[in-house]
Amino acid sequence: MEDTREMLYAEALVGALRHQLATDDRVHIMGLYFLGLTPHRQMVAELRDEYLDRFYYPPIAELGYVGTAIGAAMAGLRPIVDIATASFMFEAFPQIINEAANTYYMSGGRTAVPMIFHFNHGVRGGGAAQHSHSPQAMLWNTPGLEIMAPSTPRDVKGLVKTAAASDNPTAWVDHVRLFDTSGPVPDDEDFAIPFGVADIKRAGSDVTLFASSWLVQRALEAAELLEQQGIDAEVVDPRTLSPLDEEAIIESVAKTGRLVVVDECHRRCGVGAEIMAVVTENAFGDLRAAPIRVTTADVPVPFSPPLEEHIEPTTDKIVAAALEVTGH
């Protein structure tokens, strides 16, 4: 039995950064908005004060400073660069997509880009169209990037450890709504979660709920509500999209025969669309009903709270989809 301590996601995140700074002097951190504008950001400020010469607070120039981090990764550092709100990542796309993701392959394996891009994605409440993006599907359409999406304090610790050891550029898909969640975190400093290994966050036999990042929490909430109606839902969290543990998803569907894919990307060509493709290509015979996607609608994210709630993948919508796919 491993020793664990209960803590907030935000604490586990800062702890993971602190561990990397303490154990690898090649790690330098750019940007300070890992915890968004939440009160928890004070923990990042304290960490900066502990490691002043390892932090860099850049100009408002995502293209410039993210590219600077990429160049630094080619010259001996292992930068962890924070892009704050995911929507700002588009300012840096030329460097992320065209340089970081391509360099190892197009150099014939001669130059690696060992670094992490952190950003907070998704609907955070009142973010409107320009602060609510979930760009993970766009990133996933880019060979060369690893993509991790922790959903618990335990996972953020273990995944950061693996990302920091990786020689590949890794996108760290994060969500401000996770910061106040809590859970047990292993004390072991060497605790790491390998990439490409999904986690069954809740075992069940009637329906598979696929979800990642913050939506794992909603899927778990939906599973509790479904249980009250006699439906036993399994929640599959891939933990990393690239690489993807296809086998775990297929195995779960083979067991349940029914699939609801929960995804905060827009519907068209979202993460959910890819999961549907993987399952229908590989486990069509196991499906006992057409799978259903619960995603953000194909509209820019609106500001007004009732509009926003109407287009995002809420717990109620997950429950409704699970009832439909199980024939209730």
Add this chain to the structure above:
Amino acid sequence: MTPDLPEDQLVDLLRRMLVIRRFEESLIKLAGDFDIGHFHVYIGQESTGVPALAQLQEGDLAFTTHRNHGHLLARGTDPAAMVAEILGKATGTNNGKGGTLHIASPEHGFPTTSAVTGGCTPLATGAAFAFSRRKVDRVSVCLFGDGALEEGSYHESINIAALEALPVIYLCENNSLEALGQKANEYPSSTMAAAPLTDLAASFKVPTITVDGTDTGAVHGAMAEAIDRARSGGGPTFVEALTVRWPGNRPLWPQLATGVTDLTYAWDEGAIPQDHSKWHGAQDGVLRYTRELVTAGLVTTGDVLALDGEVSTQIEDAVQFALDSPYPDPESAFEGVYA
């Protein structure tokens, strides 16, 4: 003028320039027989890249652009592996994964070539950031044409370099002088309201030097000053080298518009043909440097022709090596996406 260097090093600079010139000329001929995609040659800029990059030391890094061949060769990258890469062969510098646009040679200080205009400016700045943070005595050189100044990445990068006093040299090879540009429906030239281009560095309080890019000694001196500033903690420098666009670079696809370079033009003015007499007589930096060395008595015309013969043989061998090399196994396309 000739750089302030010992004689053997002066001749070595000439040798490197000739490697580039003969490499690019061979490539243009080769492109008639092979579909190597769009490519860009460095003819006319040898007298900038060679003296600028010859001064780098082991561990220094340079980040170049789509017009990268000359920079890589100036630092000693194997021409055979480069031609092989340009032909997509397994023996290429990048095992055929990159082609002309992405030649990498980390052991010569080129981690990657970004062929997107403005792609290299943050990367070079980042390498300097790493050197600064690692407290190592190294410099980073950012090589780009005047067109890259139109991209926002340049402005964001030099701001960071200036604020952090990073050891980086922004070497802008302005090859739009005498370029006819889009008006003539030829290969586009730069489109920039700011003039002179050094204003785009001076506004960030970065020291600037403007130099005649066909003057090997002047380029050498300017880069020596910039590198010294970077190594001594003085931060970035912006060097603008004014080069003349070679007439063969005016069409979309390079053509040997001025013929294969005849080095006797360097000392036999009467041999220069009427067509492109300005190019051969004044604007070609390789001929100019050769002329300077011969006039100063540092080399004989016989030395020059002998050196050129050696270089030409080396390039012929490089081309033959590339032609004889196998293509990569198609399955290797699936390898090396991740480290």
